[in-house]
Amino acid sequence: MSLPAPTSDNRAVVTGASSGIGTALAAELAARGYSLILVARRGELLADLARRLTERHGITAEVRAVDLSDRDQRRPLAQELADRDIAILCNNAGVATFGAVADLDPDFERAVMELNAVAVHDLSLAALPGMIARGAGGILVTGSAAGNMPIPNNTTYAASKAFANSFAESLRGELRGKGVHVTLLAPGPVRTDNPEQTEAFVADNKVPEFIWVSAEHTAKLSLDALARNKMRVVPGLLGKGMSVAGQYAPRALSAPIAGALYRRLGN
Ligand SMILES: NC(=O)c1ccc[n+]([C@@H]2O[C@H](COP(=O)([O-])OP(=O)(O)OC[C@H]3O[C@@H](n4cnc5c(N)ncnc54)[C@H](OP(=O)(O)O)[C@@H]3O)[C@@H](O)[C@H]2O)c1
Numbered sequence: 001m002s003l004p005a006p007t008s009d010n011r012a013v014v015t016g017a018s019s020g021i022g023t024a025l026a027a028e029l030a031a032r033g034y035s036l037i038l039v040a041r042r043g044e045l046l047a048d049l050a051r052r053l054t055e056r057h058g059i060t061a062e063v064r065a066v067d068l069s070d071r072d073q074r075r076p077l078a079q080e081l082a083d084r085d086i087a088i089l090c091n092n093a094g095v096a097t098f099g100a101v102a103d104l105d106p107d108f109e110r111a112v113m114e115l116n117a118v119a120v121h122d123l124s125l126a127a128l129p130g131m132i133a134r135g136a137g138g139i140l141v142t143g144s145a146a147g148n149m150p151i152p153n154n155t156t157y158a159a160s161k162a163f164a165n166s167f168a169e170s171l172r173g174e175l176r177g178k179g180v181h182v183t184l185l186a187p188g189p190v191r192t193d194n195p196e197q198t199e200a201f202v203a204d205n206k207v208p209e210f211i212w213v214s215a216e217h218t219a220k221l222s223l224d225a226l227a228r229n230k231m232r233v234v235p236g237l238l239g240k241g242m243s244v245a246g247q248y249a250p251r252a253l254s255a256p257i258a259g260a261l262y263r264r265l266g267n
Helices: 020-031 043-057 071-083 106-134 155-174 198-206 215-227 237-248 251-266
Strands: 011-015 036-040 061-065 086-091 137-142 180-185
Touching (some): 036 043, 071 106, 106 137, 106 155, 106 180, 137 155, 155 180
Parallel strands (some): 036 061
């Protein structure tokens, strides 16, 4: 089974579409003919993107300015995804924090968990029954290489991305034969406008320019992987290296090394 073809009724949903990888996913989906529902907090950026993609590709783009870390704001969006013909859901919105978790604002750390993990769960579960009933659909989850290993001083982010990574790969195993594809995007550093994303933040300090992976390349690779129902996509050599190290290095060794690196970055 391939992904559902774009129609005038169905929609591809992209969370975190107002910048970075999310904007690139929205642009790539529009170029492939999908009409969109664009989600993030900054509605003016989404409206601007919607206008540009509509003009360029003749698709329909709807804007939902929603704080996905807020359950009350998330609920109507989840209901909308349950009620409409959602062809593709890209769970991409996410943020990172740095430093010892006991020193950070507990309310913000909770909001990171809500956004990076609970919202991914909520929106996927909302869209899933319709996809299964139609026998077609695709869910892309943007996890992270950071979800493969313990990272002291980046604790909430690493743990929330461990959830995202595991959720995507587990869910995929339940949907065999049902026509619904699930792919995990687990990148290392991706160049975006936001230098504060964890892996980008690490790489900015260490990595030569030519090793960077662009958001546009990441988006294209991810949607190609989703179309083929690949389990996991990791763009770029550095991301692949981090992925292997994170998954196969002894955790008792990788945790203190990662912790020391992130403590320096947090400072
Ligand atoms: N860049 C990297 O190196 C890298 C590596 C691994 C994984 N990732 C993951 O890739 C995803 C995209 O990151 P990016 O690098 O493209 O970062 P980005 O440019 O900072 O984009 C983050 C997106 O999430 C949205 N967002 C943040 N908080 C939100 C909230 N409470 N409710 C709704 N939307 C919210 C932001 O929009 P608003 O501010 O308008 O709400 C923005 O559109 C994230 O899940 C990130 O963890 C990135």
